[in-house]
Amino acid sequence: MRKKLIAANWKMYKTPEQAREFVAAFLPQVWEHTRDEMVLCPPFVTLPAVASALDGSRVQLGGQDMFWEKEGAFTGAISAHMLRAAGCSHVIIGHSERRQYFGETDDTVNRKLRAALHGGLIPIVCVGEVIAEREAGLTEDVLRRQCSIAFREISSGQAIPIVVAYEPVWAIGTGKTATPELAGEAHRVIRAEAAEAFGEGVAGKIRILYGGSVKPDNVKSLMAHPDIDGALVGGASLDPKSFAAIVKY
Ligand code: PGA
Numbered sequence: 202m203r204k205k206l207i208a209a210n211w212k213m214y215k216t217p218e219q220a221r222e223f224v225a226a227f228l229p230q231v232w233e234h235t236r237d238e239m240v241l242c243p244p245f246v247t248l249p250a251v252a253s254a255l256d257g258s259r260v261q262l263g264g265q266d267m268f269w270e271k272e273g274a275f276t277g278a279i280s281a282h283m284l285r286a287a288g289c290s291h292v293i294i295g296h297s298e299r300r301q302y303f304g305e306t307d308d309t310v311n312r313k314l315r316a317a318l319h320g321g322l323i324p325i326v327c328v329g330e331v332i333a334e335r336e337a338g339l340t341e342d343v344l345r346r347q348c349s350i351a352f353r354e355i356s357s358g359q360a361i362p363i364v365v366a367y368e369p370v371w372a373i374g375t376g377k378t379a380t381p382e383l384a385g386e387a388h389r390v391i392r393a394e395a396a397e398a399f400g401e402g403v404a405g406k407i408r409i410l411y412g413g414s415v416k417p418d419n420v421k422s423l424m425a426h427p428d429i430d431g432a433l434v435g436g437a438s439l440d441p442k443s444f445a446a447i448v449k450y
Contacts, residue, residue, distance in 0.1 A: 203408050205236070205237040205238070205424065206408055206410060206430065206431035207237050207238070207240070207434065207448050208410065209438030210296070210433055211242060211243045211244065212244075215247055221250050221251075230445035240262065240290070241263070241438075242262075242263040242264065248264070248287045252288035262290060262291070263325065264284040264291075265296070266296070266299055266313075267284055267316065267317060267322075268280055268316075269316035271320075281319070289322065291323045291325060293327065294313045295310035295313070295327045295351065308350060310351050311350055314326055318355065318359050318362065323364060324364065325433065326364070327365075328366070328367060328368070329387075344387060345390065345394050348394035348398075352394070352395065352399070355398070357402075360398070360399040361407070365391050365407065366411070367410070367411055368412035371413075372413025374435060375414060378416070384411045385427075385428040392407070392409060410430060410431040412434065414437075415434045420446075420447045421450045
């Protein structure tokens with residue numbers, strides 16, 4: 202049985218002050234919630250405020266990106282080691298916005314994924330097709346390529362903590378959610394790719410989240426699908442009431 206994970210991707214939203222207000226309103230609503238793992242991924246500068254506000258709660262903390270080196274002359278970059286020191290247990294890697302606006306490639310995703318595992322972080326690796334790829338019938342090929350390159354040079358023993366987020370790019374921030382069946386099909390492709398890389402046993406343990414316009418009113422049907430192990434939530438995670446409603450679907 203895979204425990205579901207519900208993660209908030211705040212993207213480039215919320216100052217430390219705004220994040221403290223969020224946590225003050227959010228925590229009382231989920232204090233008793235033990236069914237799922239919960240993770241907040243705020244912007245880097247907001248991590249310390251959220252870390253101290255979450256102290257003593259079950260809600261975990263994640264970064265939205267990282268670089269693969271431990272330290273050095275890499276202006277603007279943050280390492281796994283630094284995220285850990287700031288209180289993070291998780292890190293999002295290869296989000297489609299990083300791929301689209303910041304030159305992230307399948308190869309850099311692989312390097313970051315290996316560095317995250319090496320640094321003791323739980324990586325949430327994002328994959329997903331753009332609309333033109335779906336319409337051309339290429340979804341399966343795209344997912345297989347993104348996963349097989351992401352999983353390179355990772356042993357089965359190292360792979361267990363990996364979380365994959367299937368995020369069809371056409372569903373992100375658009376209000377167009379994938380149906381549970383469509384997401385389920387993609388999740389089966391991703392798990393098959395994980396089985397090829399790490400074996401059936403490990404692939405069965407890897408959690409595969411769905412992301413893309415998850416809202417309080419569609420989360421229940423998505424989470425009811427046996428192949429969907431949680432959600433990565435953008436827009437609807439910015440409001441404490443709406444994110445609490447998603448967590449407690
Ligand atoms: P969305 O974003 O929920 O606003 O569609 C999801 C994501 O980008 O992770």
